[in-house]
Amino acid sequence: MIRFDRVWKRYANGRDAVSDLTLEVDRGEMVFLTGHSGAGKSTLLKLIALIERPSRGTLVVNGQQTGTLRRSKIPAFRRQIGVVFQDHKLLMDRPVYDNVALPLVIAGVPEKEIGKRVRASLDQVGLLGREHSRPIELSTGEQQRVGIARAVISKPPILIADEPTGNLDPDLAVEIMNLFRRFNEVGVTVVVASHDVHLIERYGARRVVLEGGRITSGNAEPDLPHMQAST
């Protein structure tokens, strides 16, 4: 589903955020990315969401090469990936409903259906009935859940999250992680970056450890080049 093949990412300041990274995430798999801040977790996720392009190497996401994808195709590409951020990136001046509905509005879904799906999505994250609140009136945990509702409303095959529990106390963090787990159980490929090792250990999912832009453990497919032909 997601395949990094010797990917490098060098930023304009000359720093290599990701070096020689090879990683394969299967369809329907759940993967945790861990490592200290600055290890390259965020860059890896940005590469998947095509916020950044690889400087070298190839990255294929859901059958599309991100390195050579035309600019005009990027919006359609992003619609198949749900993204959750640590700072949730909600529109603070719009009600919850507008925030969650945004991906559907972009996709041109009819208004009637949007309403139904927004409520369904909010129900999934336990926020049914809050659609007319402003994000500012919600707690941090609730805001994060609005962000998740927005990320999954268009039923993307891939869901990525960058430190989704970073600002939350442990109980809330578990709640959020359980949400990701549930989406994974219905077939969504989930990649979550988190430095909270204790939290991650509660889940049986594969762990990929990054250090200084390289994978130090957890790469289940060391013989990746041979597998490419079959995928």
Added chain:
Amino acid sequence: MKQWFERHLQTLVGSLGRLWQHPFAALFTILVIGIALALPACLHVLVQNVRAASGGWESALDISVYMKTSASLDDTRRVADRVRQRRDVDDVQIIKADDALEQFRKGSGFGSALDALTDNPLPHALVVRPDAGFREPAQIASLSEALRTLPGVDIVQLDTAWVTRFNAMLDVVRRIVLLAAALFALGILVIVGNTIRLDIENRRDEIEVTKLVGGSNAFVRRPFLYNGFWYGLGGGLVAWLVVAAAIALLSEPVQRIAGLYGSEFALRGLGLPGSAVLVSGGIVLGWLGSFVAATRELRGIEPR
């Protein structure tokens, strides 16, 4: 198709709602656009009216043909018949010497002095009106040349020089109006473009998020285009009001002046086609200005 239409309608109304949230900022932009549109529009109306008013001076193109005093009324009639048959002549009027004297006596105030004359010193005369298709200066000149050679004709007088000059000046003014309109149009593009650029800057976060969840450039641009549309429409309507107000203020005194000159001239406004051009021109400029600015600005905003 219906959905597409619905979505655009929604964005259209939505962008109006957004402008409504900052009524003063929007109002100022609209006023600036309106005034910038109103200036060339007023000049245009002025020129149109001057042309309409001067249209009544066609008679100034009439050629006066004075017969020799020796020519009899019959001679004059014969000449008039010959002239009337010319292709480039619309009408010929004979002014008998006696009538001319009578008119002069009434109009000039020299009544008693004229009574002292024993016989009429005035000749018979013809007033020749050139045909509408033959009013170019060169054509008028050749006609008057031909009239001069007719038997019994003494003096041929035409007083078209100043009309020609006036029309030439009016032409210059019309060009100036066009030039001013073009400059103001450019100014409006810049004003709208700058306003939209600021709008975009203010909503940078929102644009980033929208692009992040898969919004295309066209999608994020759409509300700004509609903002431009509203600015342009508002500006066009303001300009129309300014022109209408100017005409309302001026029409009464102008009519009075016209009355003093015995004319039934009345100020004309933009009319329906002119109004349509003004308002739609505003819309086009607003839309275009925001299109250029938004296309340029939005390309630079990408999620980080």
